[in-house]
Amino acid sequence: MHHPQAASRNSVAQAAPDLLARLRARAPRIHCITNAVAQNFTANVLLAAGCVPSMTISPAEIGAFVEGANALLVNLGTFDGERREAAHIAIDVIRHRGKPWVLDPVLIDRSEARAGFAKALLARKPAAVRLNAAEFKALGGTPDRDGALLFAKEAGTVVALSGATDIVAGSGQVAALANGHPHMARVTALGCAASALTAAFIACGEDDWSASAAALLTLGVAGEVAGEKARGPGSFAVEILDALHNLDAAAIAQRAKVS
Amino acid sequence: MHHPQAASRNSVAQAAPDLLARLRARAPRIHCITNAVAQNFTANVLLAAGCVPSMTISPAEIGAFVEGANALLVNLGTFDGERREAAHIAIDVIRHRGKPWVLDPVLIDRSEARAGFAKALLARKPAAVRLNAAEFKALGGTPDRDGALLFAKEAGTVVALSGATDIVAGSGQVAALANGHPHMARVTALGCAASALTAAFIACGEDDWSASAAALLTLGVAGEVAGEKARGPGSFAVEILDALHNLDAAAIAQRAKVS
Amino acid sequence: MHHPQAASRNSVAQAAPDLLARLRARAPRIHCITNAVAQNFTANVLLAAGCVPSMTISPAEIGAFVEGANALLVNLGTFDGERREAAHIAIDVIRHRGKPWVLDPVLIDRSEARAGFAKALLARKPAAVRLNAAEFKALGGTPDRDGALLFAKEAGTVVALSGATDIVAGSGQVAALANGHPHMARVTALGCAASALTAAFIACGEDDWSASAAALLTLGVAGEVAGEKARGPGSFAVEILDALHNLDAAAIAQRAKVS
Numbered sequence: 056m057h058h059p060q061a062a063s064r065n066s067v068a069q070a071a072p073d074l075l076a077r078l079r080a081r082a083p084r085i086h087c088i089t090n091a092v093a094q095n096f097t098a099n100v101l102l103a104a105g106c107v108p109s110m111t112i113s114p115a116e117i118g119a120f121v122e123g124a125n126a127l128l129v130n131l132g133t134f135d136g137e138r139r140e141a142a143h144i145a146i147d148v149i150r151h152r153g154k155p156w157v158l159d160p161v162l163i164d165r166s167e168a169r170a171g172f173a174k175a176l177l178a179r180k181p182a183a184v185r186l187n188a189a190e191f192k193a194l195g196g197t198p199d200r201d202g203a204l205l206f207a208k209e210a211g212t213v214v215a216l217s218g219a220t221d222i223v224a225g226s227g228q229v230a231a232l233a234n235g236h237p238h239m240a241r242v243t244a245l246g247c248a249a250s251a252l253t254a255a256f257i258a259c260g261e262d263d264w265s266a267s268a269a270a271l272l273t274l275g276v277a278g279e280v281a282g283e284k285a286r287g288p289g290s291f292a293v294e295i296l297d298a299l300h301n302l303d304a305a306a307i308a309q310r311a312k313v314s
Numbered sequence: 315m316h317h318p319q320a321a322s323r324n325s326v327a328q329a330a331p332d333l334l335a336r337l338r339a340r341a342p343r344i345h346c347i348t349n350a351v352a353q354n355f356t357a358n359v360l361l362a363a364g365c366v367p368s369m370t371i372s373p374a375e376i377g378a379f380v381e382g383a384n385a386l387l388v389n390l391g392t393f394d395g396e397r398r399e400a401a402h403i404a405i406d407v408i409r410h411r412g413k414p415w416v417l418d419p420v421l422i423d424r425s426e427a428r429a430g431f432a433k434a435l436l437a438r439k440p441a442a443v444r445l446n447a448a449e450f451k452a453l454g455g456t457p458d459r460d461g462a463l464l465f466a467k468e469a470g471t472v473v474a475l476s477g478a479t480d481i482v483a484g485s486g487q488v489a490a491l492a493n494g495h496p497h498m499a500r501v502t503a504l505g506c507a508a509s510a511l512t513a514a515f516i517a518c519g520e521d522d523w524s525a526s527a528a529a530l531l532t533l534g535v536a537g538e539v540a541g542e543k544a545r546g547p548g549s550f551a552v553e554i555l556d557a558l559h560n561l562d563a564a565a566i567a568q569r570a571k572v573s
Numbered sequence: 574m575h576h577p578q579a580a581s582r583n584s585v586a587q588a589a590p591d592l593l594a595r596l597r598a599r600a601p602r603i604h605c606i607t608n609a610v611a612q613n614f615t616a617n618v619l620l621a622a623g624c625v626p627s628m629t630i631s632p633a634e635i636g637a638f639v640e641g642a643n644a645l646l647v648n649l650g651t652f653d654g655e656r657r658e659a660a661h662i663a664i665d666v667i668r669h670r671g672k673p674w675v676l677d678p679v680l681i682d683r684s685e686a687r688a689g690f691a692k693a694l695l696a697r698k699p700a701a702v703r704l705n706a707a708e709f710k711a712l713g714g715t716p717d718r719d720g721a722l723l724f725a726k727e728a729g730t731v732v733a734l735s736g737a738t739d740i741v742a743g744s745g746q747v748a749a750l751a752n753g754h755p756h757m758a759r760v761t762a763l764g765c766a767a768s769a770l771t772a773a774f775i776a777c778g779e780d781d782w783s784a785s786a787a788a789l790l791t792l793g794v795a796g797e798v799a800g801e802k803a804r805g806p807g808s809f810a811v812e813i814l815d816a817l818h819n820l821d822a823a824a825i826a827q828r829a830k831v832s
Contacts, residue, residue, distance in 0.1 A: 352613075395631075395633075424641055426637065428634055546818040547815065548621065
């Protein structure tokens with residue numbers, strides 16, 4: 056058995072500060088098809104990190120927006136006919152342009168129809184899938200290191216599995232990220248925003264796996280910083296935006312809990 | 315004339331701490347068909363209180379979500395064809411499962427079409443209707459204790475009437491709740507969130523009337539705590555989430571202004 | 574060549590405090606057709622300033638809501654078929670009633686379809702168009718004082734051009750407003766909220782140009798106050814709501830940077 060962990064630990068902890076700096080310098084345009092609950096917070100997370108978000112879901116307009124985007128997020132929360140149609144148009148455009156897209160199969164464990172749609176989208180080769188354990192199981196995955204590695208290999212994508220410890224697997228490599236704060240589960244749309252940030256980091260990186268891990272590590276460290284200042288989930292949602300905006304490379308390297 | 319007040323005062327002040335504790339232990343799933351303005355804040359209020367919110371309005375998916383929910387909210391803000399269709403499907407499912415649902419007839423005083431739809435939904439027996447005085451008048455109610463008691467009896471529901479003093483009537487009982495803070499009227503969607511919280515408390519209680527009153531009392535006390543820390547409506551919206559998360563039973567009992 | 578600047582400087586700095594006081598006294602109803610990202614924050618900005626917002630986009634209801642509104646905002650973000658239909662109904666009603674409406678052509682530089690729709694709406698004579706430089710160019714405007722004056726004259730509207738320095742032109746007058754804070758570009762929907770506030774000030778003023786300038790000046794001063802307290806874009810979004818709520822006339826007059 057080979058040991059991808061040792062390599063992963065260093066490469067992720069090193070990649071995150073560089074990618075964040077590159078992201079801030081480039082200000083990538085990230086187009087998000089996301090749910091109505093998450094649109095505002097996701098836009099603010101992207102802005103705080105240094106990106107330029109756009110959010111239209113209109114099939115008549117989305118092609119033009121994705122033409123100018125550096126990456127695309129397709130999030131399945133509050134999915135309706137319009138978002139469904141827009142998703143296919145947007146994926147066509149982003150694939151044709153050779154740019155990455157990220158799938159967030161929100162709550163597919165609650166609805167077979169939504170799970171079916173997620174599987175169809177997965178076949179269209181997202182650069183990464185960001186999801187939680189229940190959602191991963193609904194796709195047939197096993198939510199541990201080996202399960203994530205296997206799924207990533209078979210689906211030809213990166214699996215970015217959120218939890219108390221995040222697991223990011225792809226290209227035969229896997230990292231476990233133990234940063235974060237319990238309040239992250241008490242703020243709606245934080246997972247959705249994590250997926251958008253993953254798309255943004257992938258847009259700025261060379262390697263989808265290390266970029267995905269760097270995105271979740273960056274957000275986890277921002278969450279830790281926010282958690283030290285917050286007095287509850289309301290102030291936490293404010294503090295994590297400030298933390299993302301103010302985060303420096305040294306903080307990420309010092310705080311990184313990668314294994 | 316009988317005097318329901320004395321009984322109410324004690325039962326509500328006693329019920330609220332117990333119900334909040336039960337809610338935090340059970341983490342009920344609350345499905346919300348709510349307006350686009352309120353979705354994010356409502357989800358955060360439910361999370362801060364200890365619930366698990368879901369928010370889809372897609373007719374194709376909503377049945378599956380409501381199958382797994384402990385209670386349903388139907389809020390008529392930004393009502394469109396999709397929400398209208400979803401509401402009927404969702405109410406069918408929740409009624410069939412014998413679980414409660416709450417109606418929030420937002421701004422029906424501004425639109426006859428919306429008022430008509432609210433009346434049709436009222437005939438489908440929500441466990442409670444949470445609304446303000448203008449909305450209550452649009453349903454034919456008189457916004458005082460006797461008016462609320464009468465309406466509750468005739469409609470076979472709980473009337474939870476928000477205002478400077480909240481009035482909650484049902485099952486021949488009525489309580490007036492004087493907690494709260496003026497900033498509550500300066501934060502959008504706080505009434506919508508109150509309705510969602512009412513659904514959550516009803517899901518955890520035995521008696522719809524005391525659960526509805528306990529929900530508004532809990533939110534009112536959280537509002538008071540938040541008002542002591544806030545410097546305006548922006549910080550108030552943050553503080554009330556923190557207050558809900560941190561609220562202890564003693565605070566509710568000590569601060570309760572029930573008559 | 575005449576010199577509108579001198580007159581403008583005084584009239585705007587004087588108009589803003591009076592208009593804000595009038596707005597707080599009247600609590601105008603502002604109906605907003607706006608994008609899903611902006612709805613919540615726009616409602617909170619209007620509430621913090623002292624207005625009563627409504628937000629439905631349903632074609633079946635919007636006529637009734639606009640019948641009771643003092644002004645209308647049409648914002649083109651996340652534009653879909655429903656918003657398109659609602660916009661025409663709403664503009665018909667508001668024009669028939671002789672009340673003002675404001676156009677915010679969000680991101681029309683990214684989509685020709687959206688730019689075409691914006692031009693069609695511009696022909697329906699909004700009282701003001703609030704937009705940024707890229708959006709102004711997409712309408713054929715030149716984003717400087719003379720370009721704004723020329724466009725305003727030809728289109729028969731007020732041009733309210735947001736940037737590091739805002740330019741407001743109309744009725745042969747122009748003002749440059751240098752208040753504000755860099756975080757204003759890092760909070761999503763702040764421009765959308767500025768457009769809604771412009772509609773509210775116009776509803777309370779006699780002259781669309783000075784009312785538009787007063788709206789942007791008021792928001793710019795609130796932004797400055799917020800920037801002195803904020804630690805990043807998350808806390809800035811909170812502080813600007815508190816600042817708008819607490820802003821007094823003296824602060825606007827003292828801080829105004831109008832030229």
